[in-house]
Amino acid sequence: QKEVEQNSGPLSVPEGAIASLNCTYSDRGSQSFFWYRQYSGKSPELIMFIYSNGDKEDGRFTAQLNKASQYVSLLIRDSQPSDSATYLCAVYAGGTSYGKLTFGQGTILTVHP
Amino acid sequence: KAGVTQTPRYLIKTRGQQVTLSCSPISGHRSVSWYQQTPGQGLQFLFEYFSETQRNKGNFPGRFSGRQFSNSRSEMNVSTLELGDSALYLCASSLEGTGGNGYTFGSGTRLTVV
Numbered sequence: 430q431k432e433v434e435q436n437s438g439p440l441s442v443p444e445g446a447i448a449s450l451n452c453t454y455s456d457r458g459s460q461s462f463f464w465y466r467q468y469s470g471k472s473p474e475l476i477m478f479i480y481s482n483g484d485k486e487d488g489r490f491t492a493q494l495n496k497a498s499q500y501v502s503l504l505i506r507d508s509q510p511s512d513s514a515t516y517l518c519a520v521y522a523g524g525t526s527y528g529k530l531t532f533g534q535g536t537i538l539t540v541h542p
Numbered sequence: 543k544a545g546v547t548q549t550p551r552y553l554i555k556t557r558g559q560q561v562t563l564s565c566s567p568i569s570g571h572r573s574v575s576w577y578q579q580t581p582g583q584g585l586q587f588l589f590e591y592f593s594e595t596q597r598n599k600g601n602f603p604g605r606f607s608g609r610q611f612s613n614s615r616s617e618m619n620v621s622t623l624e625l626g627d628s629a630l631y632l633c634a635s636s637l638e639g640t641g642g643n644g645y646t647f648g649s650g651t652r653l654t655v656v
């Protein structure tokens with residue numbers, strides 16, 4: 430079992446729709462959870478981070494965390510073509526895992542006009 | 543506020559050579575982590591430095607090494623390059639490296655080994 434798994438893609442949604450990206454992790458003690466966006470040929474860009482169970486909203490983005498289910502998700506409302514990218518879920522385990530994020534394989538999102 | 547600066551952006555090296563990559567973190571950030579990104583393996587953690595000390599290391603051979611200077615700038619070195627070392631090398635900067643406010647990535651160095 431991979432440490433961090435993301436829903437298989439690619440994911441295609443029409444402009445204006447809600448895109449839902451999901452991620453599960455294996456280390457129950459994980460402390461922090463991140464969503465990065467990576468455009469082709471570019472480096473990952475931090476979109477959101479979440480530490481506590483529940484929802485965290487930032488503009489069109491909502492991150493959801495359920496530690497009991499070891500599940501984290503990202504919702505993108507009113508999706509735009511500019512949201513088309515690879516979305517990476519990353520987990521920080523805590524403890525002595527200094528500086529280490531464990532990444533999922535990424536989900537490719539395409540928003541079509 | 544300047545971001546994370548990585549140099550050079552692109553490198554082409556021959557098998558057997560060595561290479562040194564540089565990363566300057568965001569001002570005030572003391573933790574620098576290095577990652578390798580390939581299409582097959584995704585993003586994989588190499589190591590992390592904080593206050594000139596390596597605190598964490600991933601599962602890479604000893605050919606991969608690094609260091610950090612007193613101004614928090616970090617370098618990564620790969621010796622005896624292999625074709626499989628071709629990848630995008632990214633450094634990530636954070637305040638303390640403890641998953642606090644997130645990690646900011648530099649633009650990366652694209653290494654091609656021929």
